[in-house]
Amino acid sequence: MTKWVYAFGDGTAEGTSGMRNLLGGKGSNLAEMSSLGLPVPPGFTITTEVCTYYTQNGDTYPDGLTAQVETALDRISALTGRRFGDQENPLLVSVRSGARVSMPGMMDTVLNLGLNDATVQALAKSSGDARFAYDSYRRFIQMYGDVVLGVEHHAFEEILEHEKETKGYVLDTDLTAADWQGIIERYKAVVEASIGKPFPQDPHAQLWGAVGAVFGSWMNQRAITYRRLHTIPETWGTAVNVQAMVFGNMGDTSATGVAFTRNPSTGENALYGEFLVNAQGEDVVAGIRTPQSITEKARIEGGSDKPSMETVMPAAFTEFVAICDVLERHYKDMQDVEFTIERGKLWMLQTRSGKRTAKAALRSAVDMANEGLITREQAIARIDPASLDQLLHPTIDPSAERTVLASGLPASPGAATGEIVFSSDEAERLKGLGKKVVLVRVETSPEDIHGMHAAEGILTTRGGMTSHAAVVARGMGKPCVSGAGGIRVDYAKATLTAAGRTLKAGDQITIDGASGQVFLGALPMVKPDLSGDFSNLIAWADDVRRMKVRANAETPADARVAREFGAEGIGLCRTEHMFFDEGRIVAVREMILADNEQGRRAALAKLLPMQRSDFVALFEIMAGLPVTIRLLDPPLHEFIPHGDEEIAEVAAAMGVPADRMKERAEALHEFNPMLGHRGCRLAISYPEIAEMQARAIFEAAIEAAEKTGAPVEPEVMVPLVGLKAELDLVKATIDATAKAVEKETGKTLVYSVGTMVELPRAALRAAEIAEAAEFFSFGTNDLTQTTFGISRDDAASFLGAYQTKGIIERDPFVTLDVDGVGELVKIAAERGRTTRPDIKLGICGEHGGDPASITFCETVGLDYVSCSPFRVPIARLSAAQAALKAKG
Ligand code: PEP
Ligand code: MG
8 A cells, every 4th residue: 555644643654755755845844853753743744645645546545554554543633632623622733735856836835724613712711812712713714715615815814904904903912812703704795695505514524625735726826827937847746744833923932933054145154034923834935024034143133122032932942942953964054944832842843954055055164064064075076066146246346426215124235226116017017018127016925926036126115034935035036125124115006115215117116135235226336245155165066077178369458358257278269259349340341342352451450559459468468378270260241341331331441432341241141141151251261360360369379478477378279170181271271370480479379279169060070070179169159059050040930839848958059068069079089089189178158158068078178268358256166066976
């Protein structure tokens, strides 16, 4: 008989944290905490396999489940001395979902299940607190009504608001037991009117209703959207956790809270969390009451006058701190925990690995390695390279003049500026128009995910550091300020009011997710500082990686950024990018439009000194590091003048009639320029172009070496080679030019000549091509284009459909297609090495900065990856992780 149900509690458990796929994240960690002897209310987990069965079999359950649930309920009864429906000691349970990975806010929870008209009286008696008992019952009816029975939430809210208004109450806590009893009757009437039958009184029926609702919610729209955004397969299913209730709302010695074992925003090794006295579970995350700090230190830092848990519940606090320590040591990672204190007794309700900002991830990984909790290698492996992008976020220029509109909580770091929008749909629409927006909401819910994705940053007026907005924004790496209570939002008028000003949708604001401040207007930003933990971790990564990391750069500015980010050379200098410069484009056009060698040479003579000075600058900045310079590559049409004015300008410069110039421009038109007269084909037709570029490179190498005293050994790269003879021909021009420069200057040049491998034919004929090439650089942009036969420039219009239809998982222009394009890379590497065992191999397509593609490059044994300057740190970390993976 399949085991569908796993029990836990009282220091033992049938499951372990290793059974995550079966028990879900929450269930497996409850089992683990229980086995560690931590105080976990007894309960059981119904496995994800039951969810799959339920979904695939018309919402029915597998054989044997009922009996296993009954046995598990009996075990809870034995441990707690309470039974379902008992008139003296009723058992009350919580029912919660728990998928393999946490899906915040996506799935539903029911608390206080087991209450009915009879057991509520028993609860009143046993707790000695009738008010508490009836409050719990009405919460249950409300939650169950909403989540399980589908009764509109606001129907309950209205009854409660009406009661408070007529009685003149402000807070829910002002209501008496009798008030709640009256409300319960009205709630039940609402349910009956809505579903056509009374609110279920049988606890077993309540339980199966709740279990079905959790399994059913796996297929609700919010969950489906979340899974799509996070590529979580539908087949994973969710588990259901049923657990004896403990109460944080049994008076002033009870409380409930959430905490991180380290600060999830900064990574500081300090317990960080929030709690509410006399409150139940969801009150903290719902953001309705503003929570209090757990530690005194955090209270003081936050400037709160509400006492901390450390002060008001010292015994529970001490025990809690010790438990957090046990959990961190056990899991060797920052934990995010939920707890409840029932009349002074601490209970742990959940632990999981804490979601954190990139900054916190870095700091905690570096700290934990320094504390000896994990190894440096584990620290390296733990950081998601793509998340480093967050640290490259700009911050507000400290010298900027600013007008503070309001202050809230620093929920997710980074600064963002944009137009105010008040709805997620509007945020998405404006983003589609290329606008930058800041999403302003009272609070966010899972329905806002698309708006949060579209926005530069998120601002809410309600809710704490663990509110939906805060948690989700941190996960997305978006700046967020939450709980900015000084701002009043009027959705109907589409305005916000703060500090005596009223701003409309469309007005600019700036938020600082690191300080929690909100400013008027768009403030200037500055680049991030990458010292400290960042440089520490990257330095450790550098110790373990094998592949070098270079940058694709052609301007001195890019080259400098690349060096700052730790690039070990330039892997691709696209010389055509140097041609677009305003002062040069006319000369470039003259060269292209000239219809004879003499005309071309005249134009090239103008370009030579400019190219030379470009290269001198690059060589100087790179100070002896390798620099690969690629000869002219682009489709010619990119340079052809458009319109009469441009044509007239070039014609005048060349001293030819505009009509003739126009004819020549038309003659150069190509139907398929990407597969046309580009790459080495240009150098074949017009060797004088390659000659000028080679001369510029060699003269610059000599000049830079003299200036810096460091030898310069340029790598000259020929693009778009498919035939060895093409390379032979261009190489002959390069070598002849080198000889000429040596002769003229009396200096000896050290250089190498290699080729891009960016056509399938080049990959297949790599053995032969390697006879002439001293290095290969994989141009995987073109290699992807030519292997798939998909135009780089037109792919976006249909690849989206390929992804939604599941034909391809990822965009092959972003993440290398290992199976197809990757096989060609592998073939080329192997065949190239058979001819020239020490051939230098690198990659310079966009994939050189993509973590998954870098992993592949390690398996092929490339010598280096080259990527855009801002991705260099990501590539350094990815290369280290790839090396660790290869080591196994
Ligand atoms: C490539 O094709 O991958 C490459 C780096 O060259 P470009 O993008 O300039 O065509
Ligand atoms: Mg290319």
